Amino acid sequence: MNLKTLIVTALFAALIVGGSYIAFPLGPVPLTLQTLFVLLAGVLGGAKVGFSAVAVYLVLGAFGLPVFYGGSGGIAHFFSPTGGFLLALLGAAPLAGAISEVGFKREKSKTRQLLFITLGAMAGTIAIFMIGIPLLKIFLKVAWREALLIGLIPFIVGDLIKLVAVVLLGNTFALRIREFIKSGGDEDDFGD
Numbered sequence: 001m002n003l004k005t006l007i008v009t010a011l012f013a014a015l016i017v018g019g020s021y022i023a024f025p026l027g028p029v030p031l032t033l034q035t036l037f038v039l040l041a042g043v044l045g046g047a048k049v050g051f052s053a054v055a056v057y058l059v060l061g062a063f064g065l066p067v068f069y070g071g072s073g074g075i076a077h078f079f080s081p082t083g084g085f086l087l088a089l090l091g092a093a094p095l096a097g098a099i100s101e102v103g104f105k106r107e108k109s110k111t112r113q114l115l116f117i118t119l120g121a122m123a124g125t126i127a128i129f130m131i132g133i134p135l136l137k138i139f140l141k142v143a144w145r146e147a148l149l150i151g152l153i154p155f156i157v158g159d160l161i162k163l164v165a166v167v168l169l170g171n172t173f174a175l176r177i178r179e180f181i182k183s184g185g186d187e188d189d190f191g192d
Contacts, residue, residue, distance in 0.1 A: 001048075001052070002181075002184035003184055004180055004181050004183065004184030005048070005049060005181050005184060008045050008049055008177065008180070008181055009045070009049050009052045009053050009056065010053075010056070012037060012040070012041035012044075012045060012049060012050070012053035013052075013053040013054075013056040013057050013060075015037040015040070015041075016034055016037045016038055016041065016053060016054065016057045016067075016089075017057060017060070017067045018033075018037070019032055019033035019034035019035070019036055019037040019038075020032050020033075020034040020067060020068055020069050021069075021071065023069050023070070024158075026154045026155070027150055027154070028081040028082065028136070028140065028150060029081060029082055029085060029132075029136065029150065029151050029155075030069050030070075030082075031154070031155055031158045032069055033162070034069075034089075035089070035092070035125070035128060035159070035162060036162040036165060036166060038050070038053075038054055038089045038092055038093045038096075038124070038128075039092065039093065039096050039120075039121050039124045039125065039162070039163075039166045040166055040169060040170070041053040041054065041093045041097070042092070042093035042094055042095065042096030042097030042098075042100065042120065042124060043096050043097060043100045043117055043120055043121055043166055043169075043170040043174055044169070044170060044173055044174050044177045044178075045097065045177060045178070045181065046097045046098075046100075046101055046178060046181070047093075047094040047095075047097035047098040047101060048094070048097070049097065049181070050093030050094045050096060050097040051090065051093055051094040051097075053093065054089045054090050054092075054093045055090065057089075058086060058087075058089070058090060060073070061073045061074070061077060061086070062074070062075050062077075062078070068086070069082070079139075080139060081135075081136045081139045081140050081150075082132075082136075083135055083139065084131050084132040084133070084134065084135025084136055084139075085128060085131070085132035085135075085136070085151075087131060087135075088127055088128040088129075088130070088131035088132050089128065091127050091131065092124035092125070092127045092128045093124065095120070095123050095124050095127050096120040096121055096123060096124030096166075097120065098120070099116055099119050099120035099123055100116050100117045100119075100120035100121075100170065100174065101116075102116050103115065103116025103117060103120075104116075104174065104175065104178060110171075113171070113174075113175075114167070114171050117166075117167055117170040117171055117174065118163075118167050120170075121163050121166040121167055121170065122163065125159055125162075125163060129151070129152055132151060133147050133148065133151045133152060134147075136150065136151040137151075
């Protein structure tokens with residue numbers, strides 16, 4: 001990683017921490033802006049930056065720093081109803097980044113790039129639920145219907161708003177941030 005990549009990674013890790021503090025309690029799983037910044041890390045910075053930013057965030061939390069929802073930290077969070085959602089972030093950011101990268105590497109049309117940004121953000125969001133909900137079900141020992149009522153239904157509107165924000169911000173800033181990172185002299189191309 002070059003210096004500019006490290007700076008962007010650290011910035012996104014800090015934004016993810018800040019997003020976890022902006023929360024609305026909805027039961028065992030709070031609605032936070034954390035996922036907004038996770039998806040932005042991937043869409044704006046690419047798969048490597050997205051993965052690295054989330055990894056830094058999770059490691060800080062695992063070591064007990066107060067970076068998780070409510071200013072808490074510790075390894076126990078990974079073995080709680082929200083643990084699956086936390087672990088899912090590690091795959092969601094690089095997935096969003098990898099899909100959006102296809103649009104920037106292969107497509108010259110802004111419309112096609114926007115399509116790949118949208119697909120990346122949607123795939124990242126779906127990945128979070130696909131991993132988070134089954135683990136929520138296991139930890140709470142509830143039926144699938146209850147797990148969906150707790151871990152999906154209350155978040156649909158909020159996540160749609162976050163998706164729109166990620167797509168709009170991605171469409172506006174992704175190319176600039178990727179050019180900033182690439183201008184650092186890194187031999188690698190945005191996440192290969």
